[in-house]
Amino acid sequence: MRLFLLNSINITMNKVLIVGQGIAGTSIGFTLHKKQVDVTWIDQPSMSQASRIASGLYNPIVLKRMRMVHLAEAFLSNLDVFYRDLEAFINTQFYFPSDIYRVLHDAEEQNNWYNLKDNKKWSAFLGDIIHDVNVQNSPFGLGIVQQTGWCNTALLLEGFQQKMKNHIIEDVFQHDELSIEDGTVAYKNMTFDAVVFAEGWRAAMDNPFYPKDVFRPSKGELLTVELEEDKAFDKILHFKHFLIPLEKKGHFKTGATYVHGDLSEKITESSKAELLKSLKTVYRGSVNTIKQDVGIRAATKDRKPIIGQHPKFNNIYFLNGLGSRSILMAPYLSKSLANLMLEQTPVDPSIDINRFSFLT
Ligand SMILES: Cc1cc2nc3c(=O)[nH]c(=O)nc-3n(C[C@H](O)[C@H](O)[C@H](O)COP(=O)(O)OP(=O)(O)OC[C@H]3O[C@@H](n4cnc5c(N)ncnc54)[C@H](O)[C@@H]3O)c2cc1C
The missing domain is CATH 3.50.50.60 (FAD/NAD(P)-binding domain)
Structure with missing residues (x-):
């Protein structure tokens, strides 16, 4: 006792x-x-x-503003052990550590990336800048973010x-x-x-x-889509939203939207249109929308x-x-x-x- x-x-x-x-x-x-x-x-x-x-991403960096999440290192300290233990407990693989590729929108973002990468606090999280033909409108490249990944929640x-x-x-x-x-x-x-x-x-x-x-709850929507495999980037991409390759080849999640003041848990045409429009800025190929999901985040x-x-x-x-x-x-x-x-x-x-x- x-x-x-x-x-x-x-x-x-x-x-x-x-x-x-x-x-x-x-x-x-x-x-x-x-x-x-x-x-x-x-x-x-x-x-x-x-x-x-949820898309299930984990990532210690606020990519939009290039800021470290409050307590980021503490949050990462037992993450890997925790999810591997939980996978073993339920005998199911759901945890997929993988880098995130952030689209750099201009020369300033590119310079900033190189500067941060040389900084001691950031060097464990930021990798090289690469280029990929399957990401449209990305002349300044894709910055690699490490110690990230996703869970199939x-x-x-x-x-x-x-x-x-x-x-x-x-x-x-x-x-x-x-x-x-x-x-x-x-x-x-x-x-x-x-x-x-x-x-x-x-x-x-x-x-x-x-x-x-x-609390300041916020509504979010996301899409599960099927893309043309040879035209789609096959790693986690951050542009304005995220594009996450799923276990099934050619299937991706993209999202999520942020809406305040609507706690309805109902999908909307406007969010679907926003996500498809945003996807088209980085991907040129056909899109088959399989599913649209909605949830409310418990933000404070x-x-x-x-x-x-x-x-x-x-x-x-x-x-x-x-x-x-x-x-x-x-x-x-x-x-x-x-x-x-x-x-x-x-x-x-x-x-x-x-x-x-x-x-x-
Ligand atoms: C579109 C979208 C995308 C997201 N993407 C990500 C992501 O990529 N990465 C990430 O980390 N997070 C993401 N989130 C956020 C994440 O979903 C939430 O932070 C997380 O789900 C909160 O978990 P929770 O257990 O606190 O709450 P909830 O998920 O709300 O779970 C609470 C549970 O309690 C139950 N419950 C509530 N009240 C009662 C009651 N009175 N009696 C009985 N049961 C009750 C609910 O039904 C539910 O099962 C996303 C959220 C949304 C909406």
Whole structure:
């Protein structure tokens, strides 16, 4: 039995309830499960598509602005081990490390690339500039970004769901049915030592335990397309959007769009047109649109993720705010949150939920 002294209250951490089985809920649950914690998930997949439809890229650089992501090196520190472990656990390959090729739009971007590449902080991430006949309108070349890749999130989540099916309850979690005691939380007829809220953007609408005014959800759409193999660049390309080659030859994902203020999870013709128009700037060949997907990103107002513990209710924890970088951030955030829950190791203050005020 695990026993911890927390704010003068003895609490155990043997049984944990996780609300949500997207990237966030899966990652923290897997991390706790590996530490012998008995984990139960409550998840109603129809409430949010984001994790299932995401492009699944991980990349420590904000390519549009050529800035390093906050805590980039920490995020990369256990990423490879985490996803390889998870692949072994569910016996499915979903993790594909591969370079990203960024279109350099002008001489200034090209010069900037060479300058950054010589900088100690950047040299591990930026490679050479190459040229490829299959990328249209790229006279200044393609800069290679390293320590990047993508995960097939649908395979990851489906595989995990199958493996842990006896621990996952498919139902809508009702926040007002949670009762909190010193040291335990009760939900319907079940009792747990703690609950982790990992409901993605829905938390902004449904979860009364969060501080107010934390989230800035944004809608995103992407396309799965079939391109002419001999005319398409066969590696991950960043232009205005991304083009990602999938496991099936000739199939790619392209996206994603960003729209604020629309939380409808409905695909639109305007996003499809935007993505096809953008694709035509780098690819000249026929395009067969196979699928259009939509999801809502759980972004926060300071664009940083959220982990931590409720200041008043010791057995309520949070993992959210993964924005557009869930694959990059989830392994480190899960490790940090598990260390907080099991060993009371404080989390990095810049991503601690307590940077927001819980006062209403
Ligand atoms: C178009 C698009 C492209 C993207 N591309 C990338 C990318 O390339 N790389 C990347 O890292 N990220 C990407 N993202 C972002 C990524 O999808 C999100 O950051 C991530 O999915 C968030 O995961 P989550 O588990 O926090 O939330 P969610 O994916 O929203 O999962 C939450 C889960 O909880 C369930 N749930 C919510 N409320 C309840 C409730 N009350 N009861 C029961 N279940 C509930 C939901 O149904 C869902 O299953 C993209 C997002 C979009 C929309």
